[in-house]
Amino acid sequence: MEVAVGVVAQRKNDRAQALAETLLAVLDREYGERPVVDEETGDAIDATSVPVSAMAACELVVSIGGDGTLLFVAREVGDTPVLGVNLGEVGYLNAVDPSDALEVVCSLVGRLQASTLDGHELARLVATGADDEWTLEPALNEVVVHGPRRGHGGGATIAVLVDGRRYHESHADGVLVATPTGSTAYNLSEDGPLIHPTTDALVISGMATAEPMAPLVVDPAVEIELSISDADAGYVIADGRNRRPLEPPATVSVSVADAPVRLVGPRPHFFEALGKLE
Structure with a gap:
């Protein structure tokens, strides 16, 4: 064309x-x-x-x-x-x-x-499965990992690892990773911080965590892994649109897209x- x-x-x-x-x-x-x-x-x-x-x-x-x-x-x-x-x-x-x-x-x-x-x-984010088994289409706002459903009885245990070191683990509705663009969207509704659009950073925010989880702002180059367990099912979602079911225990890697x-x-x-x- x-x-x-x-x-x-x-x-x-x-x-x-x-x-x-x-x-x-x-x-x-x-x-x-x-x-x-x-x-x-x-x-x-x-x-x-x-x-x-x-x-x-x-x-x-x-x-x-x-x-x-x-x-x-x-x-x-x-x-x-x-x-x-x-x-x-x-x-x-x-x-x-x-x-x-x-x-x-x-x-x-x-x-x-x-x-x-x-x-x-x-920047956009890419979610991938273990051993690059699958990859979701890039997300401009955020990648979310959550349990079978939101609300009472619908969560899962989700661990957050940054560069291989555990930052937080708790029963939660979910955890999201957002770009500066996405900091004004789902992240903000979950009481995550705003990131100025010229800032080179990502934010990791918990969603109704049983144990308090302070939102974490990280360098885009770090390795982020979200591991889900203690649930019959789970999901990873990019920009609220591209959705893939997970079979816990499962781990999702989130990184900045090349394009x-x-x-x-x-x-x-x-x-x-x-x-x-x-």
């Missing part, structure tokens, strides 16, 4: 689809670029469409919607540069206001044609986004 730009609009969002249609018209008129769109948007605005995963062959993908839309796009397109246009409430990942979208996208396409597209990278997510355009305003949670 020899197309430079892909556009993904949030599902069932008329405003996102209308902006996508405007972007297509402007890029065609000003730069001779004919972007492709996701299949649902293509049906809505009568434009050439492809599966989002096929946009991995593009040089730039524009995500129009909330952070959830960008997370989905990032999973599908790998390390292809992504620009987020924010139609959501918070906007930890999407830095561009809809009113600025045309100007920013046109500027990026102009630089794209000059081969000078700059961006910043967001990060690459965002282009202006950086999100982290503290402004935090203020929207209040």
Whole structure:
């Protein structure tokens, strides 16, 4: 597919689809670029469409919607540069206001044609089984290991090892490992600390542990293992989406993925986004 730009609009969002249609018209008129769109948007605005995963062959993908839309796009397109246009409430990942979208996208396409597209990278996590028996798709937010279910009677004993040394072991609903991006998501809801997005670190947080477990911030290069036992079943989940059953006793290794997510355009305003949670 020899197309430079892909556009993904949030599902069932008329405003996102209308902006996508405007972007297509402007890029065609000003730069001779004919972007492709996701299949649902293509049906809505009568434009050439492809599966989002096929946009991995593009040089730039524009995500129009909330952070959830960008997370989905990032999973599908790998390390292809992504620009987020924010139609959501918070906007930890999407830095561009809809009113600025045309100007920013046109500027990026102009630089794209000059081969000078700059961006910043967001780390992703990979969960693997013993002896590399299996590997989950990379997670931008977090990897979670938990028992059969959350709540009373549904937990498991989970041990946390860092570089082979035991940090904590307790009966718990689960344990999660989060990136700086994911520190604002599931980690925050479990009373884990916020990590500024420019910090090179990961955080390990317990979920309803029987014995107190202080969240631990670690260097991304350390070896992290989460071992689950004393349960009939367990699960490892990446970004709340990719889920694999475990047969305790089992050990899951969590490490930084080789390929990060690459965002282009202006950086999100982290503290402004935090203020929207209040």
